[in-house]
Amino acid sequence: MRHRAPDCAAARLGAAPRAAGRARAARRGPRPARLARLSVQGRALLARGRAHAARAARPGVRASRHRGVRPVTVLAVHYHRPDGDYDGWALWVWEHPSGAAARAIAPEAIDAFGAVFTIAEPPAGRLGILPCRASASSYDRPDRIWDATLGSEIWLKRGTGRIHAEPPPLLPSLLRAFVDGKHGLTAILEHPLAARLMTPAAFRLRNRKGAPVAITGIEADGAFVSLATHGLLPYREADAAAWTLALQGSNAVPLRVRRILDAYESAAPLGARVEGGRTEFAVFAPGAGMVQVELFADAGGGTPRTHRLRRDSRGVWRTALDEDLTGTYYSYIIHGGDPDFGARRRAVDPYGRLSTRHDGRSRVLAPRPPLPPGPSFPRQDAVIYELHVRDFTIDPEGGAAAPGTFGGLAEGGTRLAGLPTCLDHIVELGANVVQLMPVLDFPIDIAGGGYDWGYMPAHYFSPQGWYAADRTGDGRVDELRALVDALHARGLKVVFDVVYNHTCETEPGRGVCLSPCAPRYYYRERPDGTPYNGSGCGNELRTEAPMARRLILDSLAYMADTFGADGFRFDLLALMDADTIAAAGAMLRDRNPDILLYGEPWAADWAGIPLPSADTLRANGFAVFDDRFRDALRGSVFSSEGGFLSHGEKVGELKAALKRRDPLDRIIYTECHDNHTLWDRLALVTAREGHIAWREREAMVRMGTALLLASPGIPLLHAGQEFLRTKNGAHNSFDLGDEINMVRWRAKIEHVATATYVRGLIAMRRAHPIFRPGAAGERALFFLDDDLGLPVPPKAVGFVLRRRALASELKEVAVLANANVIPQTFHLPFKRWQVFADHMHAQALPCGTYVGKAIVVPPRSAWVLGRS
Numbered sequence: 001m002r003h004r005a006p007d008c009a010a011a012r013l014g015a016a017p018r019a020a021g022r023a024r025a026a027r028r029g030p031r032p033a034r035l036a037r038l039s040v041q042g043r044a045l046l047a048r049g050r051a052h053a054a055r056a057a058r059p060g061v062r063a064s065r066h067r068g069v070r071p072v073t074v075l076a077v078h079y080h081r082p083d084g085d086y087d088g089w090a091l092w093v094w095e096h097p098s099g100a101a102a103r104a105i106a107p108e109a110i111d112a113f114g115a116v117f118t119i120a121e122p123p124a125g126r127l128g129i130l131p132c133r134a135s136a137s138s139y140d141r142p143d144r145i146w147d148a149t150l151g152s153e154i155w156l157k158r159g160t161g162r163i164h165a166e167p168p169p170l171l172p173s174l175l176r177a178f179v180d181g182k183h184g185l186t187a188i189l190e191h192p193l194a195a196r197l198m199t200p201a202a203f204r205l206r207n208r209k210g211a212p213v214a215i216t217g218i219e220a221d222g223a224f225v226s227l228a229t230h231g232l233l234p235y236r237e238a239d240a241a242a243w244t245l246a247l248q249g250s251n252a253v254p255l256r257v258r259r260i261l262d263a264y265e266s267a268a269p270l271g272a273r274v275e276g277g278r279t280e281f282a283v284f285a286p287g288a289g290m291v292q293v294e295l296f297a298d299a300g301g302g303t304p305r306t307h308r309l310r311r312d313s314r315g316v317w318r319t320a321l322d323e324d325l326t327g328t329y330y331s332y333i334i335h336g337g338d339p340d341f342g343a344r345r346r347a348v349d350p351y352g353r354l355s356t357r358h359d360g361r362s363r364v365l366a367p368r369p370p371l372p373p374g375p376s377f378p379r380q381d382a383v384i385y386e387l388h389v390r391d392f393t394i395d396p397e398g399g400a401a402a403p404g405t406f407g408g409l410a411e412g413g414t415r416l417a418g419l420p421t422c423l424d425h426i427v428e429l430g431a432n433v434v435q436l437m438p439v440l441d442f443p444i445d446i447a448g449g450g451y452d453w454g455y456m457p458a459h460y461f462s463p464q465g466w467y468a469a470d471r472t473g474d475g476r477v478d479e480l481r482a483l484v485d486a487l488h489a490r491g492l493k494v495v496f497d498v499v500y501n502h503t504c505e506t507e508p509g510r511g512v513c514l515s516p517c518a519p520r521y522y523y524r525e526r527p528d529g530t531p532y533n534g535s536g537c538g539n540e541l542r543t544e545a546p547m548a549r550r551l552i553l554d555s556l557a558y559m560a561d562t563f564g565a566d567g568f569r570f571d572l573l574a575l576m577d578a579d580t581i582a583a584a585g586a587m588l589r590d591r592n593p594d595i596l597l598y599g600e601p602w603a604a605d606w607a608g609i610p611l612p613s614a615d616t617l618r619a620n621g622f623a624v625f626d627d628r629f630r631d632a633l634r635g636s637v638f639s640s641e642g643g644f645l646s647h648g649e650k651v652g653e654l655k656a657a658l659k660r661r662d663p664l665d666r667i668i669y670t671e672c673h674d675n676h677t678l679w680d681r682l683a684l685v686t687a688r689e690g691h692i693a694w695r696e697r698e699a700m701v702r703m704g705t706a707l708l709l710a711s712p713g714i715p716l717l718h719a720g721q722e723f724l725r726t727k728n729g730a731h732n733s734f735d736l737g738d739e740i741n742m743v744r745w746r747a748k749i750e751h752v753a754t755a756t757y758v759r760g761l762i763a764m765r766r767a768h769p770i771f772r773p774g775a776a777g778e779r780a781l782f783f784l785d786d787d788l789g790l791p792v793p794p795k796a797v798g799f800v801l802r803r804r805a806l807a808s809e810l811k812e813v814a815v816l817a818n819a820n821v822i823p824q825t826f827h828l829p830f831k832r833w834q835v836f837a838d839h840m841h842a843q844a845l846p847c848g849t850y851v852g853k854a855i856v857v858p859p860r861s862a863w864v865l866g867r868s
Contacts, residue, residue: 069148075122076153079107079131080114080170082191088133091117096128096145104134113155113167124148131156159190169249171197172223176529177245178520179234180259185227187245188528192222201248203227208234208242224527235260237287237519238337256338256529257287258520264315265546270554271351271461272330272364279325279364281307283332283349284547285517286315290335293319295328299356299363299472306333315547327474329361338519340508347516350551351461353558356472358443358458358504359512365474371481371564374488377432379596379623379714380664380772383762384495385431386672387719388453389439389467391741398422398745406439406467406479410486419752421745427490429722429755430762433596434487435495435569437673439464439480443504446471451737453673454497455571456504456537458512460555463563477562484564493566495596496559500552501575501603506531506538522548524608534575534607544577544609552576556584560591567596573622574603574611581612585620598623598667598714618665623714626666629657633704635685637675637731642685645700645860648795648819658799659781663712663773670704671718676731678704679724698724699839699860702757703817706837706862709761710815712773712781712801719743722758723751753840760842764864767844768810770803778803784814784826793824796857800829810866816855817862828853830867837864 077091086107094102101123107115119127127146132139142161146154155164160173172190180186185205193202200215205227207213217228227245234240237257246252264286273280281293291311294304309317332347348355352362393400393408398421400408414421420428438454441462454464463480465471470479484494505511505523514522524532524540531539542548559565568588570576576584588595601614601624614624627637632654635643643650660666671678682700686692701724708715718725720743727733733740748755765771774780784790784798792798801813814833818824831853834846839861841847850865857863 071124072122072148072152073120074152075119075127075146077105077117077119077129078111078113078115078153078155078167079117079158080156081158082170082172086110086115089115089131090134091119092130092132092139093119094128095123096126099128104132113170122146122148129156131158157190171247171250174245174247174251174253177253177255178258178529179240179255180226182232182235182260182263183229184260185229185233185245185255186258186527187225187227187247189223189225189247193220193225193247198225200227204246204248204252205229206244206246207231208239213243221527233260235263235287236289236337237341238289238335238343240287241337241339254339256340256520258525258529261286261315261518261521262545265550266312266314266316267550268312268314268316268318270316271349271353272325272362274324274326274364274366277324278320278322279328280318280320281309281330281332281349282316282318283309283347283351283517284316285332285334286521287338287518288317288334288336291317292333292335293330294333295325295330296361297328299329299361325364326366328364329356330364331361332517334516336519341511341515341519342509345511345516347511348459348513350459350513350517351554352459352513353461354474354477355441355459355462357465358441362462363472363474365477368477368481368562370561371485372488374484374493374564374566375432375491376594377493378594380774381766382433382493382596382714383431383709383765384433384435384596384667384714384716385426385429385719386435386437386497386716387743388437388673388741390451390738392719392743393422394738394742395745398743402469404467405469406463406476406483407469410483412486412490416745417749419748421748423486423490425748426492429759430766431717432491432766433493433495433567435497435716437497438499438571439467439496440498441465449737451735451741453734455499455734456502457499458504460498460500460551461558480563488564493596494564495567495569496563496565497569497571498556498559499571500541500543500555501570501572502535502537502539502541518547521545522551526608532606532608534603534605534609535572536604540575540608542608543575543580549577549580549583552580553583553587556588557591560588560595566592566594567598570597570599570622572603573599573617573624574601575607575609576612577609578612578616581617581622582620585622589621596623597621598625600625602627618662623665623667625672626657626660626668626713628653629666629668629711629713630670632657633670633707634678634681640684644795644797644817644819645704646682646685646819651795651797654797655783655786658711658797659783661779663780664714666713666773667716668708668711668713669716669718670708671721672716673718674732676729677718677725677727678721679726680729680731683729696860698751698754702754702839703819703860703862705758706761706842706864707797707815707817709758709765710771710801710813710837710862710864712771714773715765717758720747723748723755757840757842760844761837763844764836764842768813768866769806769808770801770810770813770866774803784829788829790827790829792826793818793820795819796824796826798826809868812867814865814867815862816857816865818857818859821859823856823858825854825856828855828865833865833867835863836866837862839863 091105105117109116129144176188178186200218205213214230219226240255240257243255244252270282291309296302309319311317334345349362353365354363390404394404399414402408441459442454444450444452463476465476468476468479505515524542632650635641644654682697727740782800785792797817804811816826833850835848839858
């Protein structure tokens with residue numbers, strides 16, 4: 001363990017912690033940034049460090065471990081801060097890497113360079129040094145590591161890890177320089193340059209031949225400096241890397257191309273196409289110096305045939321070969337020169353219709369005809385059922401012949417103890433939309449038994465081979481098409497869960513398709529070149545870039561045409577720019593006026609673009625997930641607090657969510673793939689009461705599902721929640737494997753009464769238009785207490801749905817939910833009612849009648865009554 005200075009250990013101010021892979025800091029609702037205040041921990045750490053140092057101390061001076069190097073008995077450290085503020089600053093030092101003898105050193109003097117520190121008896125090995133300011137809980141990263149070879153006097157500068165053996169110049173170092181326009185550079189300095197020095201003459205720009213290029217203008221924003229040039233700047237990576245920008249009295253750096261590439265845009269076909277016996281390859285790589293395509297006979301190994309492509313004026317490289325190469329495997333070799341991405345990079349085709357694996361080869365695919373259209377109904381009739389292809393059929397008791405695959409999900413006739421499983425179960429349940437969690441290619445170690453949800457996409461055209469019987473041939477494409485066809489044949493629409501806000505390319509030089517072709521083009525960067533991470537997954541797709549926007553639109557069109565998509569669920573929709581959202585909505589509705597479009601309206605606060613409002617999303621035809629409805633019922637996903645179902649709490653929040661006047665634009669839900677299942681969540685939040693019988697939790701689930709299916713909005717159910725699905729308490733099971741994630745079909749047998757109850761609720765909703773959301777602004781929901789003046793018990797909610805203009809016979813519905821542990825009396829506006837759902841039964845036709853203006857509702861249950 002390495003020790004840090006008191007209070008300095010912490011800061012990372014305003015940053016929410018980022019977990020690996022699918023943890024996604026921004027996920028499931030607006031999440032405030034977290035402010036880490038660790039001063040108490042810092043003091044404890046200091047105390048432990050001093051105790052450790054006392055135990056580890058050895059008297060005398062030890063010999064250096066470096067032969068021929070004289071031991072250092074006193075080390076002088078000079079530390080410079082450009083702002084000249086040294087108040088409270090100290091050095092935190094420790095024996096590296098053990099962390100022993102950790103202690104704080106106060107400055108002895110301030111001279112013309114900065115603060116001067118003296119360290120007696122430095123270790124014979126290595127010494128860690130970290131400037132820190134205890135009072136402000138801040139520190140100057142990175143750690144500096146000293147040993148005796150560096151001498152007995154060293155100089156440090158703020159913000160850089162370099163240790164100088166001589167006094168360095170006090171001008172800031174030039175860290176990077178980006179070509180952001182035909183005449184524009186962005187220079188990144190170690191720290192701001194003094195205003196009196198901020199002139200064009202302070203910088204020297206030289207082209208690849210060493211000749212100076214005039215700088216005609218300068219504008220600074222702290223350490224970021226925008227420079228205007230007289231001559232044209234290079235757009236090719238290798239050319240830019242041969243240019244240099246220098247700060248007088250400091251260092252020089254090569255140029256890196258960046259936003260200059262936004263000038264290149266093409267509408268020409270991309271990818272591999274076979275037409276008339278010829279095969280054309282085309283790829284967008286505007287900064288490359290040369291592009292080659294390698295052709296292979298097999299999915300792996302073999303000696304390629306190599307052909308060069310030619311660049312057009314819009315940044316697209318292409319070649320046409322006089323042969324039909326259908327079934328041939330290929331990859332691109334991009335010759336660049338960017339210092340961070342390498343001079344020679346292999347790339348999977350970003351437009352490849354089939355890839356052997358996320359970092360493998362593409363395959364030339366013959367075009368497929370469009371699938372026959374699926375069922376047609378308006379989006380207000382939708383009851384969505386979300387599932388993961390593998391989870392839903394991998395349980396051996398489910399009976400699928402091809403478990404865990406597209407084919408397994410397409411199978412009919414599966415049974416367990418006489419009850420339908422898998423696809424037949426969905427049909428029996430009555431849901432009419434299947435939302436498939438991501439099925440496009442993503443990284444996964446199939447051979448090593450890996451598991452993943454699929455939210456780290458690699459390719460936007462190729463289906464995931466993990467779900468296919470034929471993983472390297474055309475099977476993954478044809479098997480997905482067959483699945484969609486099978487779902488359509490059973491009356492089910494198909495919604496694809498798509499991830500256009502980030503990709504798996506989280507490290508420079510290790511991309512698979514986008515970064516190798518156009519470094520820095522496809523991802524949002526801060527001015528200094530570091531990535532924005534509003535996704536919480538390492539990057540943000542720069543959807544506003546012309547060819548990134550085109551990539552998204554082309555992918556959506558391909559999914560709609562080739563795979564018969566009836567809708568799309570957009571992961572972190574708010575990270576897509578408003579223009580791309582508008583273009584996508586218009587394009588997809590033009591193809592299918594009834595298409596279902598919805599997504600998550602949130603992202604992290606530190607995203608790289610202003611987040612579009614929910615109103616903007618709705619105006620473009622997108623419904624949004626209503627996390628307020630979810631949180632009111634079960635409690636916030638960011639705490640262990642309860643909600644209405646478990647404790648009768650959050651009544652106000654639930655009523656606020658229910659009375660919103662845009663129900664057609666809201667996806668309402670009590671659970672989805674993220675966070676705990678409802679069953680597990682209720683176990684968590686009721687733990688403070690001690691043991692609660694599982695039948696009590698089952699009653700809570702039934703009450704929540706009744707509220708879900710009797711409320712305005714478009715309901716979504718998570719696969720298995722109808723029979724109390726559990727993930728053994730896991731709240732983020734994105735990579736936890738089958739044991740945690742698979743839908744266990746025996747649970748349907750064990751909880752068949754609840755599964756039957758949910759089926760009845762769905763039948764009720766689908767049979768009666770009054771339950772479906774109306775037009776925006778239509779007032780259809782009235783609370784018994786707030787609007788009708790009737791008393792409602794505490795820890796309870798009662799409302800009436802009224803749509804008397806409907807042509808159907810049912811024009812008024814009362815929904816009564818009692819979250820108390822004892823029965824409660826509700827007062828009704830009318831005397832005669834039909835009962836469609838009570839605490840035990842639910843169905844499309846009335847299961848009884850009730851006469852009276854007061855009714856007793858059992859504990860932890862919801863009743864649904866109707867009037868003609």
